[in-house]
Amino acid sequence: MSVKYQLAQISLVILAGLSAFPAACSASNKRSFINDDDRFMALRDAAYHDDATNADIHASALEGYEIPSYVDYYRIRAHLLKASNAEIAAFITKYDGSAIADRMRNDWLSLLGKRGNWELFDQQYPLFVVADDNQLRCYAVISKAVKGQKVSTEAKNLLNAPRDYGDGCYTMVTYLKDTGQFTQADIWTQMRMAVENGAQPLAQRLGKLLDLPEKKISTLFDKPEKLFKKGPDNNPSSRELFVAALGRIAKSDPTEAAALLSLYSNRLNDEQRSNGWAQIALQSAFKLEPEALAYWVRADGATLSTDAYQWRARTALHEGDWKLLKNAINAMPANLKNDPTWIYWMGRALKAEGKADEARKLFAGIADQIHFYGQLALEENGQKIGVPIATRPITPDELAPMEKNPNLQRALKFYSMNLRTEGNREWNWELRKFNERQHLAAAELARKNNLLDRMVNTSDRTKNEVDFSQRFPTPFNESMYKTTQALGLDMAWVYGLIRQESRFIMTAKSQVGASGLMQIMPATARYVAKKMGLDNYVATQVNDIDTNIVLGTNYLNMVLTDLGGSQALASAAYNAGPGRPRAWRAKLSRPVEGAIFTETIPFNETRGYVKNVLSNATYYAALFEKKPQSLKARLGIVVPKGMSASDADLPDEIKQ
Known part of the structure; x- marks a missing residue:
């Protein structure tokens, strides 16, 4: 054919x-x-x-x-x-x-x-x-390939998020295999990534390219241990399927997967063994197991996914192995290595080696960036986190063109109809043409129309002209102050959380049903209302601004108390439920910096959430208190339950 x-x-x-x-x-x-x-x-x-x-x-x-x-x-x-x-x-x-x-x-x-x-x-x-x-990027690659161009490297760069594949990218994989630009090994790499990400529909489609029966792929996902009661057969497909199955087995029991790999290791070649250990190491790393460190060492030479590169580094960080952390970052592709996350942690690894000048240069390269790792880098170089010098306020003359701009007005029309997809499309399309002053003017237009999420998003895009009153608004200040004061709760932290949760959209509703400014789940709202003695509470009250703030802050205070006063743990609990951060803390063998705990949170969403909430809170505190702040102090030290956080217990890098 x-x-x-x-x-x-x-x-x-x-x-x-x-x-x-x-x-x-x-x-x-x-x-x-x-x-x-x-x-x-x-x-x-x-x-x-x-x-x-x-x-x-x-x-x-x-x-x-x-x-x-x-x-x-x-x-x-x-x-x-x-x-x-x-x-x-x-x-x-x-x-x-x-x-x-x-x-x-x-x-x-x-x-x-x-x-x-x-x-x-x-x-x-x-x-x-x-x-x-x-x-469309995948179709563009096919178009080049049809003309006889070599595109395998470009194609592989597009195939690093298996859950996001669609027909265009699958068609590209098929075409490149049929024309010889993708080898069997390339397809097996994609299969391992699909299995690693739980992308069974994609694995089924890849299985057809590898001539694997659908039943085998189903078994691989549902009962992988049944595939290899006697180990892999003596053929390439069986051995590769065995390596992929190790990742599925490790998802529930890394120790069992490691025992299987050790038992049948002699049936695999060096590359397959390395890939097998990488499959096990990644699942062990997600579970924050100390054994993951040894698995990663044995995975040397494996073909790693984007997730695996980063989790090899996070495992080293979790276990306090600065040398392995440095090696793991050095082995990353350039796009990962140059991410502020890994620039910061490379600086920390160099600092641990005593290479302070090299570390300082890395920190200086990101210290002016307004985000979690920019703040931490600033502190590593001996400065605290403050508010930038205020830019000139937007004048009526600068605002007037925004009020007449047809694209922005079209966006406002869509927002008034609650068509946020269309509104954002029109709004963001116009922002492409703007300089920084015009961005601030557009943000002011959003403020004027009570679209605080658009104000924050638009103002966040500027680099030189920065207006923190736009980036970090404080609506409902009176209600917020009264409620947080009564609870003894840090108002800067609450605002930091709201900025992340809802971007101040009063009617925000998540896909899972969380409501309002503080994005409270219905069951949580009922639980908190009952604990507070609100006998007449009904579900619709959660959308009332004052009620939403009262319920949200009380719940936040509950999880903060439950988790020993750690804002890092409590922020994680607000996003992922209190049971998960308790389990993650239980995996610690020693007290660690809050930054290390945060970077090694196994859930991508929660990890990003905690970073953003505490970064926001630090800027809010600088605004409220009118003095420089410390994100490190806010992150604090996370200790295993029952263990003391006295200086005698802390590793050297925390004492510094």
Whole structure:
């Protein structure tokens, strides 16, 4: 079967799947509409359900609507699979230079890639401004490969987040395998990454490229120990499958996986052994087990994922092995090594070696950056964290153009309709054209319209002209002060948490149902209300600002008390539940800096959350107290339960 035929077949399957969405109920065109905004919402809904009939009806009724570009977009979006290239191109020409034209180009490029129309794809792809779609990057690689270019390295750089793969990237893998640019070893590397990330649908698709039965892949995920009761067979596929299975076994029992690898080690080659130990080391590292350190040493020479590179370093950090930490960072790809996280920890490793001057240079390179590791680097170089010199306030003359800007006004219209996706698209599209003063003026426009999340996000983008009143707002100050004072709670920390939780969106609601400024889960709200003796509490009260603050701060105070007064532990508990930080603390063999505890949190979301909350809190404290602050002091020392944190117990790097 030719590669061209295979690609055509894949495209047909993809397109058939896309066209199979059920049409929206025809009743939507019969309902009565309060106004044109109501009708527009119905048009949008019809478009997302591929209901071309109702979309045409609604669009025809909106001929005079104030945002015609989106009316036209949703009309085409409803029949996109049947739209001609000429119709799509005409839309883009009509609204050239707009955010929605770029969105339409994104949709079009996706179709062109699926259809294998590389000539038109290559014409349009350089014109895609936002350029944030990984599927299109994969199609662009296929287009190069079709022309005979060598693209394997570029392709591998796109394939480092298996849960985010889609049809474009899977098609790329298939094409590169069929044309010889990807070897069997490359596909097995992708398989190990899929297994490592629990991406079973991707593993099933990769399994087809490796001629593995679907049942074997299912067993690999569900009952991996059943695959190898007698170890791997004497063939390459069996040995590679054994290595992948070790990671699944290690997910529940790293010791069992290590015993299996040791037992059958002689059946594997050097590369397979290293990869096997890396699979075990990563799962052991997630569990914060001290044995992970030895597993990583035995994994030397393995092909590592992005996660594995970083967790090798985190394991060294967790166990206090500065030499291994330095080696682990040095072995990282350039994009990881140059991340502020690993610049900071490389500086710490050098400092532990006594290379203070080299360390100081690394710290100086990130100390002016307004984030967690920028703050810590500043402290390592002997300074505290303060508030930048205030920039000139935005004048009425600077604000006036923002109030007349059609794209920003379009965004404000969408925000008023609670269409945040469309609003953010229009808002961010316009920001691309702005200098720093204009960013601050746009942030001021957001403040004026009570869009504090947009104000923070927009102001955060400036580097030289910095306005902390925009970046770190303090709404509901009176209520917050009264509540935190009554509890003896650090108000700077509470504001830091809210900034991370909801960005001050009063009606914020998460995918899991958390509500309001402090993003409180319904069950948590009921529990706290009961503990506080609020007998008449009803669920809808959680969206009342004062009630949300009272419930959120009381819960935060409860977890802070439960976790020994550590803001690092309590912040983690607020995000992941109190049981998890207790378990992570129990894995410590010695007291560690709060920064080390934070960097070795096994959950990506919680790790980033704690960093952001405490970084925010440090800046808020500097604003409130009008004096420099210490993030290190705020992070404190995290000690195993029942162990003293006296100086006699602390390692040397904490005493410094």
